[in-house]
Amino acid sequence: xxxxxxxxxxxxxxxxxxxxxxxxxxxxxxxxxxxxxxxxxxxxxxxxxxxxxxxxxxxxxxxxxxxxxxxxxxxxxxxxxxxxxxxxxxxxxxxxxxxxxxxxxxxxxxxxxxxxxxxxxxxxxxxxxxxxxxxxxxxxxxxxxxxxxxxxxxxxxxxxxxxxxxxxxxxxxxxxxxxxxxxxxxxxxxxxxxxxxxxxxxxxxxxxxxxxxxxxxxxxxxxxxxxxxxxxxxxxxxxxxxxxxxxxxxxxxxxxxxxxxxxxxxxxxxxxxxxxxxxxxxxxxxxxxxxxxxxxxxxxxxxxxxxxxxxxxxxxxxxxxxxxxxxxxxxxxxxxxxxxxxxxxxxxxxxxxxxxxxxxxxxxxxxxxx
Numbered sequence: 001x002x003x004x005x006x007x008x009x010x011x012x013x014x015x016x017x018x019x020x021x022x023x024x025x026x027x028x029x030x031x032x033x034x035x036x037x038x039x040x041x042x043x044x045x046x047x048x049x050x051x052x053x054x055x056x057x058x059x060x061x062x063x064x065x066x067x068x069x070x071x072x073x074x075x076x077x078x079x080x081x082x083x084x085x086x087x088x089x090x091x092x093x094x095x096x097x098x099x100x101x102x103x104x105x106x107x108x109x110x111x112x113x114x115x116x117x118x119x120x121x122x123x124x125x126x127x128x129x130x131x132x133x134x135x136x137x138x139x140x141x142x143x144x145x146x147x148x149x150x151x152x153x154x155x156x157x158x159x160x161x162x163x164x165x166x167x168x169x170x171x172x173x174x175x176x177x178x179x180x181x182x183x184x185x186x187x188x189x190x191x192x193x194x195x196x197x198x199x200x201x202x203x204x205x206x207x208x209x210x211x212x213x214x215x216x217x218x219x220x221x222x223x224x225x226x227x228x229x230x231x232x233x234x235x236x237x238x239x240x241x242x243x244x245x246x247x248x249x250x251x252x253x254x255x256x257x258x259x260x261x262x263x264x265x266x267x268x269x270x271x272x273x274x275x276x277x278x279x280x281x282x283x284x285x286x287x288x289x290x291x292x293x294x295x296x297x298x299x300x301x302x303x304x305x306x307x308x309x310x311x312x313x314x315x316x317x318x319x320x321x322x323x324x325x326x327x328x329x330x331x332x333x334x335x336x337x338x339x340x341x342x343x344x345x346x347x348x349x350x351x352x353x354x355x356x357x358x359x360x361x362x363x364x365x366x367x368x369x370x
Contacts, residue, residue, distance in 0.1 A: 032143035040124035046114030154240035158247030202228035226272030270351035
């Protein structure tokens with residue numbers, strides 16, 4: 001048992017180091033100092049049944065301080081008032097144009113098909129793909145261009161700050177940030193060329209038009225559920241420079257509003273984030289168990305080796321750092337942390353199960369996530 005506790009403490013120390021690197025040293029989208037140049041940015045928004053979100057999204061985009069951009073929204077067969085809302089915006093603001101999507105081909109997933117159609121109608125130097133459930137600081141576009149120009153990036157992506165309201169959201173949704181910011185030093189996505197160190201978020205993904213067309217864009221990813229991460233991997237395989245940043249305090253998203261949405265959405269994506277690799281999934285579950293669950297078990301149910309008290313202190317400190325850096329509820333984050341990890345692991349297993357034996361329904365469509 002003592003050996004296992006030493007392993008737990010060693011893993012936790014490594015995760016703490018990564019957490020500090022990300023939380024203290026970034027990169028953060030908000031650290032931009034202003035645009036160096038002003039290339040034309042085409043903001044591309046695929047929407048399907050987003051009548052509750054699209055107005056807030058467009059309002060925040062219309063308020064951007066960047067001088068050279070336009071917005072194109074493609075409605076992907078919505079059954080609510082989304083298309084009417086966007087059409088009204090397009091009549092009032094010449095910056096916005098609205099398209100009606102073509103029927104979904106059998107070999108495509110819906111979002112990928114919508115993004116591909118948008119890309120074929122856009123002509124700016126930079127494509128910025130975003131989701132309708134996001135809203136944005138007025139400097140979000142300027143900051144994105146700044147980073148791309150300063151580091152000569154071909155692709156940039158930022159993880160939004162996740163907004164949570166109910167108790168179940170505050171307990172479960174932070175598992176996204178927990179995995180991202182404790183397992184992946186964000187600067188590594190820029191420094192190292194390996195596709196294995198690629199990460200991205202389709203809620204805020206910028207790529208140069210020329211590079212997008214040359215690598216085949218979403219046409220190359222037509223069946224990929226986690227198309228954003230696959231885009232980052234495709235870029236790296238093609239020798240392109242990418243960087244993934246934290247969008248905290250710049251890009252916001254209220255992604256899931258109840259447990260059903262959380263369960264369905266994370267189950268759809270979790271296994272894909274590992275590249276559909278069972279070994280990587282098992283390693284992540286093992287790391288989470290040893291680092292974040294074992295210290296509680298050892299302290300409560302056994303006579304713990306002294307190092308477990310140190311490990312438990314590190315767990316609480318790590319969770320506090322994440323909460324402060326990425327806008328989580330501090331009290332709930334620390335009090336319910338073991339439950340957050342347990343739910344996350346159950347969702348991970350369910351994601352694997354569904355990828356092998358089933359499918360999920362998303363936005364009214366059935367998706368085979370294998």
